[in-house]
Amino acid sequence: MTTPKNKAPVASWLDYDFFPEEQKAIKSFTVILRTVGCQWRKCTMCGYWHESADVTQADILTQLERGLRTSPEEDFILKIFTSGSFLDEREISRETRKEIARMVKKKEKIKKLIVETRPEFINDEKIGDLNIVEHLELAIGLETADDFIRSKYINKGFSFEDYKTAAEVVNESGATVKTYLLLKPPFISEKRAIEDVIKSAALVASYSSTISLNLCNVQKYTPLEDLWKKGYYRPPWLWSAVEAIKEIKRRNANVVVMSDPVGAGHIRGPHNCGRCDTEITDTIKNFNRTQDLSAVERLEGINCECREVWHALLKFDDFLFGSNV
Ligand code: SF4
Ligand SMILES: [Zn+2]
Structure with missing residues (x-):
């Protein structure tokens, strides 16, 4: 209608x-x-x-x-x-x-x-x-190169193989591929989420002209929202985004790396303690335009106590989250 x-x-x-x-x-x-x-x-x-x-x-x-x-x-x-x-x-x-x-x-x-x-x-x-x-780009929401995480935790409904086949068709046609990766799907820890996007980026870099890191946010009327309301999910820390962006760009210098921090600083979006969120979000947005990592690297020097909390979270991650230790 x-x-x-x-x-x-x-x-x-x-x-x-x-x-x-x-x-x-x-x-x-x-x-x-x-x-x-x-x-x-x-x-x-x-x-x-x-x-x-x-x-x-x-x-x-x-x-x-x-x-x-x-x-x-x-x-x-x-x-x-x-x-x-x-x-x-x-x-x-x-x-x-x-x-x-x-x-x-x-x-x-x-x-x-x-x-x-x-x-x-x-x-x-x-x-x-x-x-x-002049330039055509097809953006594909792969989310992760890990088939287990994509199928079991995200329920995406296609495989890494499907992505690679499609990306080859795009590249052979002369167009380019933008690959979306998702930082922190449900059911995985903060540390594993960072490791997953860094590993995924390495596996998609040869197919992609741009890697766009989506920082998971809690959207209304989704299964993720149910988990979040029950306390089973926290959106990623902005420190995790900084870490992932730095590592992905350092290891894949020829690929454009970007991240639109949707909902940053809010409880449903990627967030830190509330005091350092704006500075980090602005720095990420600026990096998207310049691809110059130096400002992102300087964020490590921010004197905010929450960085220590985040560090501790990663340090004890295997004990708190994993079942094999
Ligand atoms: S449900 Fe959302 S994320 Fe999944 S394929 Fe459709 S638009 Fe993309
Ligand atoms: Zn802080």
Whole structure:
């Protein structure tokens, strides 16, 4: 059913992103389109599909046209996200995809287009439809290279092998891959969560032009929220994010590493003690644009007592959490 809500994007905003093709930060413009939403809907931490609605394909085009009205006048990166998979034709039909490509092509200032999708929807034909800008990037929410964690704790419904096959198709087409990794899925300890993203980054680096570290936050009406309410889950410490970003960037210097600290400093989001959260969040956001680790490394010198608490947590992690010691 067409309603006024269906004719406007869920949100759109302007930011800056590192643009690896020119090794500098440029404007990025994000448009979130409301579609029928992700058809999988089973990931334990995800409530994005609640933004879905019974929209028509014409609604989707209207949303994009409205969203693009406020796009930048100068060169920019365009991110068109749905709360699901852009390449799932139940959300965006082939005709709509092609029309979106035509709309994007008309905007000469768009240097790069980024869309998100699950790997099973990726094929040459769909990539071909979108290969109309200088740079096309497909973002895949792998979350972790560990099949056990992804299937048992996240319930993602695809394997690392599926991701690799899709990423190869993307890279062979000349487009690039952005891989999302999830810091601290449910049921794993803080220390193991850090180790998992560092290890995963090493395994996806050769497929990815960008690794985006998603710091897990507690979204409404999700299994993760139930765990959190019962006290079985704490979102990651921001110190863990700092540690992971540093190690991932140091070990994979050619890959763009970024992390959008959604909900940082709040109880449902990644947080520390409350006193040092803002400084750390700002430093991470700045790193996203510069890729210069020095400011992130200087965070170790912050005189905040919670760093000792976090250290102690990691130190005793195996005794407190594991069952084999
Ligand atoms: S994380 Fe992605 S695949 Fe999983 S339910 Fe959410 S939108 Fe769907
Ligand atoms: Zn602190």
